[in-house]
Amino acid sequence: MIADTSISQLLQQISPDRLAQLSGKSIWVVGGGSGYGKAASLVLLAAGCDVFISGRNYEKLQKTQKMAALMKLDVTNMHLIPTDINNSKRIEKTVKAIASYSDSLDGLVLTAAVPQNNSTNTPLLDYSFEQWQTMLNTNLSSAFLLVQSALPLLVATESSRIVCFTSRAGWADTLGFGSYNISKCALNSYIASMAQELTYKYPDKDIQINGIEPGEAFTEMNQGSPTSPLAISKVLLHLLTMPKNQPSGRFFDRELNLINFNSVGS
Secondary structure: OOOOOOHHHHHOOOOHHHHHHHOOOEEEEEOOOOHHHHHHHHHHHHOOOEEEEEOOOHHHHHHHHHHHHHOOOOHHHEEEOOOOOOOHHHHHHHHHHHHHHOOOOOEEEEOOOOOOOOOOOOOHHHOOHHHHHHHHHHHHHHHHHHHHHHHHHHOOOOEEEEEEEOOHHHHOOOOOOHHHHHHHHHHHHHHHHHHHHHHHHOOOOEEEEEEEEOOOOOEOOEOOOOOOHHHHHHHHHHHHOOOOOOOOOOEEEOOOOEEOOOOOOO
């Protein structure tokens, strides 16, 4: 699905000024081996960023790099660093590896998630504690670990952006999808809370954290959608180039519409 969409056409939707801001920026994409993470890695590379991509499956990361090469993008600026987002020590090693290339990070993009789809929906009453831990660790605790570990690099520059991929499921109560809904609800609260804390702790820095509600697209989690995951390019690039003093702790759909945290129904 990604190969069918022209990245150059997508970049034309972004103002030249914003694209110029991205050139040479160091961005870490977590979940870069598939879906939205793969799309984000490719479009950021095309925009001239120095891209670090992580995921547990190194072969998938290599496929992302191979696709970038087929698109004639500069793969020398794409660095593959496998990690396990549920392992704090592995994350720390990944951050050290990134620091060996760059002394700061301009952006952190978190796309990795565990799905709960129609073929695997399970009522909370039937959920095992192991299933619960897997869902919460991957969809929530990993964001906590990744931001905490990357923060020294993010504050090493005057302006940095954190973008988390989330879901309207965080405001839903769909039967059989309780654990997924809860994980996204908690992630949304984390994004809003962290925005306040970053502003308070680093008043002299310009650090923004926002969430993207990407909608449906063709990914491993949703193979029935006709939409390319590159559809998130516009909102992603805009959030990574938000001017100083712009919204933080907010949520946007892929058309850049602001989603009201307190009023989204199920």
